[in-house]
Amino acid sequence: MADHIEQQLAPTPGERTAIFFKRTDVVRTSLLFIFWTAVFVVLGVVFYPKWMPLVMSTELKSAEAIMVWFTVISAPIAGLVLAITSNAFLNMHRGDTPPPDGPAVRTNGPVVAVWTITSLLFALVAIIWGLTEMNGQAVAAARDAKSAITVEVTGSQWLWTFNYPAQGIETHELNLPVGVPVVFDVKSADVNHSFWPVQLGVKVDANAQVTTVIHTTPTKIGAIDVKCAELCGLYHAYMETNGAVMSKDDFNAWVTAQGGHNA
Ligand SMILES: [Cu+2]
Numbered sequence: 001m002a003d004h005i006e007q008q009l010a011p012t013p014g015e016r017t018a019i020f021f022k023r024t025d026v027v028r029t030s031l032l033f034i035f036w037t038a039v040f041v042v043l044g045v046v047f048y049p050k051w052m053p054l055v056m057s058t059e060l061k062s063a064e065a066i067m068v069w070f071t072v073i074s075a076p077i078a079g080l081v082l083a084i085t086s087n088a089f090l091n092m093h094r095g096d097t098p099p100p101d102g103p104a105v106r107t108n109g110p111v112v113a114v115w116t117i118t119s120l121l122f123a124l125v126a127i128i129w130g131l132t133e134m135n136g137q138a139v140a141a142a143r144d145a146k147s148a149i150t151v152e153v154t155g156s157q158w159l160w161t162f163n164y165p166a167q168g169i170e171t172h173e174l175n176l177p178v179g180v181p182v183v184f185d186v187k188s189a190d191v192n193h194s195f196w197p198v199q200l201g202v203k204v205d206a207n208a209q210v211t212t213v214i215h216t217t218p219t220k221i222g223a224i225d226v227k228c229a230e231l232c233g234l235y236h237a238y239m240e241t242n243g244a245v246m247s248k249d250d251f252n253a254w255v256t257a258q259g260g261h262n263a
Contacts, residue, residue: 025099029087036086037079044071053198056220056245058140060201062133073122141215144181148215151176153186155193155206158239160226169260174226174243176218177251187211193239194230203229218245 011019020026048071055061105111151174152163163170174197176182186195186206193206199222202214228239246254252262
């Protein structure tokens, strides 16, 4: 008799887990967890790339891959939070007595260990992946340095100016040949701006005191939008222009039409 009472008062961890997962609210929340996680995985893999700007460069391609994978691996976390809240919305009613609270999670060693190690692994993946991509791009840039075309980008209130030193032209539209690495030397004539050719997936501050350099390789022919991504005064929102990635022949013809010479 005494043993029986003792066992009822202090079930083993295994028994506690079994009891926990038989609770109706836990079963419902688990099903909602699977549902919401699947929703986020589908959003991340199928729809998210469609909502992104058209991928027209090597840089945006690698940025998109990282964003898609991070949506996928964060889906279970969003799924768990939404499962708990949506279960409460669907199944709790005014006047219900809330279910009894369990022991605080912060005192639960295994739970703390699981979330600490999981977060650590996510952070390590992000750091290692990011550094590997950055290093890969830097190596590619060094390799392509000789064949690269240079564009000197100057931001000013509220206009983008593009100078092509080798071609001897200066314009306000950003045209580039497809498949040719491009180096952007970015600076400002006045306040801080941020140079953002959207479909090329690069963005960097344009400062007055220092020239910042970014590089990429356009991989697809099409129109590009160039925006300012740093609040720079009254007409910041209108500080945008456009351009295109075009075939090498079209680019050479454009350079000639601008009065330049083909390098
Ligand atoms: Cu701006």
